[in-house]
Amino acid sequence: MTAYNKKIPLIAILRGVSPQQIIDVADVLIAEGISMIEVPLNSLEALTSIKLLIQEYGTDNLLLGAGTVTTPQLAEQVLATGANLIVAPNTNRDVIQLAIQSSAYCLPGIVTPTEAFNAIEAGAKALKLFPVSMVGVDGIKAMNSVLSNDIDLFPVGGITAQEQSMKPYWQAGVAGFGIGSALFKPTMTLAELRANAQRFVNVFEKLTCDK
Numbered sequence: 001m002t003a004y005n006k007k008i009p010l011i012a013i014l015r016g017v018s019p020q021q022i023i024d025v026a027d028v029l030i031a032e033g034i035s036m037i038e039v040p041l042n043s044l045e046a047l048t049s050i051k052l053l054i055q056e057y058g059t060d061n062l063l064l065g066a067g068t069v070t071t072p073q074l075a076e077q078v079l080a081t082g083a084n085l086i087v088a089p090n091t092n093r094d095v096i097q098l099a100i101q102s103s104a105y106c107l108p109g110i111v112t113p114t115e116a117f118n119a120i121e122a123g124a125k126a127l128k129l130f131p132v133s134m135v136g137v138d139g140i141k142a143m144n145s146v147l148s149n150d151i152d153l154f155p156v157g158g159i160t161a162q163e164q165s166m167k168p169y170w171q172a173g174v175a176g177f178g179i180g181s182a183l184f185k186p187t188m189t190l191a192e193l194r195a196n197a198q199r200f201v202n203v204f205e206k207l208t209c210d211k
Helices: 022-031 046-057 072-079 091-100 113-121 134-144 163-171 189-210
Strands: 010-013 036-040 064-068 085-086 105-107 126-129 150-154 178-181
Touching: 010 085, 010 189, 022 036, 022 046, 022 189, 036 046, 036 085, 046 064, 046 072, 046 178, 064 072, 072 085, 085 091, 085 163, 105 126, 113 126, 113 134, 126 134, 134 150, 134 163, 150 178, 163 189, 178 189
Parallel strands: 010 036, 010 178, 036 064, 064 085, 085 105, 126 150
Antiparallel strands: none
């Protein structure tokens, strides 16, 4: 299975990005140290954007792929682009196993221990806590007390580039974060995107120094 960059484990969720924007946006993110890029499938021509990412950058040092991958059929379409990142809001055993067979990094969505263990039984090594507001910091701590140490948790939903937003989850033992509208909106300028990316990276690096 493809590994992620543990130095800056931030997943950029580019909901609404267009094929016309994708390379300029990705250039900014990669330059700022973000190496995991997710194009949700409910974005305009999402598969085209993913194909452009793969063609431009390859996947040797990056995790590039799709979010909102809710069915095996969608997973097959995404993996056919050469993507190595599959993210979902739900837990679907077939999606997980298709991703694993293609050596893609897979983050199924979970909110309960039962969903977590079902995903792990299917082969998942990372879990998307979505929406994280339904899990909470105490829920993450409880989940981490029963999960093995090699399972990575990524809270998603409402994460902002502020220490008070990220620090409680980090202290609870998460491996990284999925970041969406606080990082990217289709109407943002590249300068705004760069400033947002820098803020997220700076806050995360402060967390790792303080830990």
